[in-house]
Amino acid sequence: MKRDMKIAIVGAGLGGATAAACLQQAGFDARVYEQAVAFERIGGGIHVSANVLKVLRYIGAEQRLADLGIHPDAFTSRKWDTGEILFELPLGATGLAQYGASYLTAHRGDLHRSILERVEAGSISFGKRVERVAHSGGKAHLYLSDGGEIEADIVIGADGVNSKVREAIIGIRKPRFTGAIAHRGIFPAKLLNGLEVRNCTKWWGPKSHILIYYIEKSREEIYFVTSAKEEWTSSASWEYCTNAEVLRAFEGFHAEVREVIAAAPEVTKWPIFEVEPMDTWNSGPLVLLGDACHATTPYMASGAAMAIEDATVLARCLQATNDPISAIASYEATRMPRVKRVQEVSRENSFLRTPMDPNWVFGYDAAKVPLVAA
Ligand SMILES: Cc1cc2nc3c(=O)[nH]c(=O)nc-3n(C[C@H](O)[C@H](O)[C@H](O)COP(=O)(O)OP(=O)(O)OC[C@H]3O[C@@H](n4cnc5c(N)ncnc54)[C@H](O)[C@@H]3O)c2cc1C
Structure with missing residues (x-):
């Protein structure tokens, strides 16, 4: 590919920032247009599995995140009421050797920041909302809400579940609400008042589940995220909710789960959407990645x-x-x-949930996987 081509990326989320870092390290002129005016350290916890860490290694961000996050010794699956261990996947050194x-x-x-630090300074334009995308004669055009217009040889739509770039490719397709919401709580672990909690556990209930894990090497911050059946009629992307509401949804769950929920000073709830394949x-010259083309349940x-x-892989x-065109097809x-x-x-x-080999997920290396010829 000619490195003098202009590549415009819409969205500097986890996917867009990674695309910028990969393209720039390969010598491309890649610029990012992000609607947010700045990013803050908000949201929640995230699992950074071996397949993601290999990408971070490829762009030089692995150590940075390893200094902040925690390496759980295992991923533990437990039964919601009795706490019986259903499966324990060894991670740490065993995971390193295996995946x-x-x-x-x-x-x-912290994950987002580690990736953003690998993007060239000044190449992300914040406060730039893309309203419309079009292409003609092999050139792509972004029309911004501030009246600005950007021309590029390739546009990468990394603009999430309500993607404007997707709209230009297939028309309006509303993401599908799955009928479930996620409660999220993130708080100082000292509020657990000495309750011993494993590094990373998923508690499996009949119709709901909850994951509880530490998100800092020092185990100072703990996080929980659930999935529970609930309607969602709001147009907001999330709302506050009370501990009592979450405790009601997790009635009968093991005492450890209920204690963690009760300790959270603030809980939010998020609708779970999918973008159909x-x-x-x-x-x-328009191409999508990430949630824009395949938003999936977080399970x-x-x-x-x-x-x-x-x-x-796109880079x-x-x-x-x-x-x-053949690069995009590949x-x-x-x-x-x-x-x-x-x-x-x-x-x-x-x-x-039960004993299995997750190598097909964690063993994948996007920086090395053979590219399929189109
Ligand atoms: C409750 C929950 C828990 C999750 N936990 C995990 C987990 O543990 N591990 C995991 O791998 N995944 C998890 N996910 C999924 C993960 O958050 C998403 O898949 C991921 O954020 C998708 O990244 P993305 O870059 O495609 O989109 P996004 O992160 O949504 O980024 C899109 C970016 O584009 C910007 N943007 C949008 N529209 C425009 C526009 N018109 N103009 C300019 N900019 C625009 C946005 O501001 C944003 O910065 C979870 C999701 C949920 C809901």
Whole structure:
């Protein structure tokens, strides 16, 4: 690919920032347009599995995050009421030997910052909301809400579940509400008043589950995220809720779970959406990655992982050929089967519940996987 091509990335989330870092390290002129005026350390925890850590290694961010996040010794699955251990997947040194990288749980903001630090200074324009995207004569155009217009040779839509770039490719397709919401609480672990909690546990109930894990090396901050059936009619992307509401949804769960929920000074709830699988992720010089083309349930903790892998593979495909159209076709052919499988398994919500080999997820290396010829 000619390195003098202009690449515009819409969205500097986890996927867009990774795309910028990968493309820039390969010598491309890649610029990012982000609607937020700045990023803050908010959100919650995130699982940074071995497949993500290998991408962080590729862009030089692995050590930075390893200094902040925590390496759980195991991922433990427990039965919701009795606490019986259903499965324990060894991580730490065993995970490193098995999957080629370790496994971290971290603050989502710390993961984001570690990636953003690998993006060239000044190449992200904040406060730039893309309202409309079009292409003609091999050139792509972004129309911004401030009246600005950007021309580029390639536009990468990393603009999340309500993507404007997707709209330009397939028209309006509303993401599907799954009928479940996620409660999230993040707070200083000292509020647990000495309650002993394992590093990383998923408690499996009949219709709901809760993950509880530390997100800092020092174990100073703890996080929980649930999934529970609940309607969502609000147009907001999240809302506050009370501990009592979460405790009601987790009635009968093990005392440890209920104590953790009760200790959270603030809890929020988030609707869970999916973007149904699409036949194509591109149109001419426009191409999608991450939640924009395959937002998935968070039940495998793999949505961000898929966005980060997409970004890496797309950048490698663009490096591998001088023809952007065949590069994009190769990207789709390489990524679609994996993303489809992750979406399906995630929807089933069975991953790591009982003994299994997760190597097909964690063993993947987006920086090395063979690129499928289109
Ligand atoms: C409760 C919950 C828990 C989760 N836990 C995990 C986990 O543990 N591990 C994991 O891998 N995944 C997890 N996920 C999924 C993960 O958060 C997403 O898959 C991931 O954030 C997708 O990244 P992205 O870059 O594609 O999109 P986003 O992170 O949504 O980023 C999109 C970016 O584009 C910007 N943008 C949007 N529209 C425009 C526009 N018009 N113009 C300019 N900029 C725009 C946004 O401001 C944003 O910065 C979880 C999701 C949920 C809901």
